[in-house]
Amino acid sequence: MTPPVDPSLNRRKLRLALRKAREDAGLSQREAAEQIEWSQSKLIRVETGTVSVSVTDLRALLGLYRIDDPDRVHELEEAARGSKGPSWWSKYHEVVTPQYAQYLGYESAATSLSTYHPIVVPGHLQTADYARELLAPRGLDPDRARRVVDLRMERQQRMFGGPEGPVATLVLDEAAVRREIGGKTVHAAQLEHLLDLGGRGRARLRVLPFTAGAHYSTLGSFVLLGFPDDDDLLYLEHAAGSMTGGEDMELLARYQECFQTIMDLALGETESLDLIDRIRQDLGAR
Incomplete structure (x- = not known):
């Protein structure tokens, strides 16, 4: 629905x-x-x-x-x-900062989403088990951790569960795909989830392989949101989170160039899914 x-x-x-x-x-x-x-x-x-x-x-x-x-x-x-009434994420107010709430509003309206993640599978694509294991080292209160996971799952469902989601292009570094979060079982299920989303065309998945060598990247992950009737927006994912759009076109352009460079170096969609599948099969053989 x-x-x-x-x-x-x-x-x-x-x-x-x-x-x-x-x-x-x-x-x-x-x-x-x-x-x-x-x-x-x-x-x-x-x-x-x-x-x-x-x-x-x-x-x-x-x-x-x-x-x-x-x-x-x-x-x-x-x-x-x-325009009246709470947004869908309002029920998660205890785990959503004002900056992130503002970002979620923009993300909900975007027609395209492009992101690069060098370390782990991004929240857009995580399974619930993977998300829980990723949060475990932070020592969060169990109820708070559960709410964070619930938020990620609802966000993912809204993005990929219906016909209205944005065109999503997600580039994962090979390190993010290979890093075992939660052990073999959780990791294998996460890779299966990536294959399912990519195979159904809900997400355009690309992998930046180790063989790409040195490349112009960033110290962390970032998201570029596109709109047909407004300036594009850049969201830098760190502890506080920050957004920029028309007020800093130079920074926005730099990250757009960075993403294009990464796309040029990344494997194609079919090759990326093949690599993810090989990593999944290797897990089962160990």
């Missing part, structure tokens, strides 16, 4: 539409806020998609920006009604 549209997607739709309408009207955020007697911070929150928008507030903005086409007004009013 396809998950319902998340409120964050409607907030994003409004964010893009209202920012463009304000710019088309030739108004700065300060000028627009003053004319409808809002604080500037309120308008900023609306334009960043961090808050829902009431129909009353939307109509005030549309009037200011002189948007009166009935179909367009109706479309945006429906988005405003759908």
Whole structure:
């Protein structure tokens, strides 16, 4: 079953539409806020998609920006009604930082996702057992660890379980594929899961082999999100997490070049799945 549209997607739709309408009207955020007697911070929150928008507030903005086409007004009013309520990850609030929550909102709206992982299989692709074993050394409270695993599994289901997911290209270093997390049984099941996702075309899996030698990479994993109606976004995966988009185009371009270089060096999809399968078979023979 396809998950319902998340409120964050409607907030994003409004964010893009209202920012463009304000710019088309030739108004700065300060000028627009003053004319409808809002604080500037309120308008900023609306334009960043961090808050829902009431129909009353939307109509005030549309009037200011002189948007009166009935179909367009109706479309945006429906988005405003759908922007209320918690996002799907809100029930995991105890294990989701504000920065990561913001990222999840963008990821839910992305039409493409490209990522490179040099050390372990990424959360997008992990089995529950693999995720639990990966978390074990952190010494998390058992309930907290369980919630983190549940979050990863629901995120994965939303990305790959229906027809609406993004085009996902995931490059794994050979080290990530070979590293035994949780012993042979857990590792073998994880590799089987990769083969299943790759074989069904739900994820475009590529492996960067040891034979690729030196390459331009990073100190950690990263995710590039693509949108048809907005700037691409870079998410650097570390303890705090950080995102950048149009505000740092140079950094974004550098990571886009990095990913293309890695793609050029990686095995093709069929060769990558063959390598994963050989590693899985080697586990069974030991």
